[in-house]
Amino acid sequence: MQFKIMTVEDDRAIREMIAENLTKWQFEAFTTTNFSNVLEDFLAEKPHLVLLDINLPIYDGFYWCQKIREVSKVPILFISSRNNNMDMVMAMNMGGDDFISKPFSIEVLIAKINATLRRSYDYVDLQTDILEHQGIILNLDSGTLKINEQIIDLSKNEYKLLHILMKNHGKIVSRDKLLRSLWDDERFVDDNTLTVNINRLRKKFESAGVGHFIETKIGQGYIIP
Amino acid sequence: MQFKIMTVEDDRAIREMIAENLTKWQFEAFTTTNFSNVLEDFLAEKPHLVLLDINLPIYDGFYWCQKIREVSKVPILFISSRNNNMDMVMAMNMGGDDFISKPFSIEVLIAKINATLRRSYDYVDLQTDILEHQGIILNLDSGTLKINEQIIDLSKNEYKLLHILMKNHGKIVSRDKLLRSLWDDERFVDDNTLTVNINRLRKKFESAGVGHFIETKIGQGYIIP
DNA sequence: AATTCAGCTAACAATTTTGTAAGATACACA
């Protein structure tokens, strides 16, 4: 099931960041900047969930929450600029379903959205799980890789390696950790087997036109910067 | 990273339910029922996160939160029996990191725990992603299956099939949907190929001593009830 | 600059995975 999410947020940078990430996570995202009549856009688009900033020009988020509640039980997730406890209580009393304070990480936002959707709709066909970094999308459902619209099939070893490295992007992952993650302690594999598997993974990236995704840190391990 | 979580909750059923689920989600769980000295157990175990019920015998959750705060900055997630806004504000003022009201879904609890851990510890090595149903655990990271402590390796097709069926447990998934999920439209595969792959998956369950996990609904598809 | 060692690459064989064919069952409906 494809959920449609409406974002009401006046800070353009945040608005665009949210929309971009929602799309990335396979939601249908749309934003409104018609702050004098949010309800109009809501009724026109009928989203499955509303992300509502509290600080808005003209009327505030609480006002629009009330307006929406008059016509719909759609789940509403409030976004607050400051970590204000009164806001949080207010938001909940208003009929808000959850509350997130800026600054927030996209992972937390997505987790909250998924949790709220799961609670509000009886849906079992969960969102596609993905891991994204620099335009490279790892699909956890199918174990495939998407690089500028090309779908690349990964073997199980390749998938496991990339999964670990992408989860830890920005940090060096030691060869030892990778070895222990892919092969049980009991099972003895040659140290070079890891190198070969990294090599195979890199070749797939190269064949898709991506040069240096996985970097070697000699003596330390590998990193996706 | 393996996080240790301490649960302080007087309702035995809830306490055990939480502990069981924490373990399932790869946390190290321990509970205390020493309500006259929660701090003692806290100091002995040094957990990474505390789940603290507000209504407790002898002293309440707020008291223990203060006691813990005197010695530690460990993240504390409050559990409230009633959806009481004052409790929520109080909890936050006390130095609580998050707040969840009963009844809560395990998914939400886990999401909140993960979000809090992510905020509190600079860890990028996220929790293992799993899908669980009736004691059968599908590890999304490694593409393996865990059936009463046995680890069973799945091939890529077997993993994809099981993943879809487990995501949709309780619902019938049509053969057509499975076919389209596993094989691109362009790629023509025999209709029986799906049957064979289901058969192979079932054999792995049987070899682990599980009889009827995937049921056939003739003319409709397959279902994990 | 020479040396050393960590990591890279290519080639090979063993193993596993995969799709298909062919015949066997079992269910649904007349």
Place this chain on the structure above:
DNA sequence: TGTGTATCTTACAAAATTGTTAGCTGAATT
């Protein structure tokens, strides 16, 4: 109950994955 169709099972060959070996490359250290 009989018939047709959907699903199951087994066996087989093709294809992909995997671990190892052996030799190569390139960075770090002296």
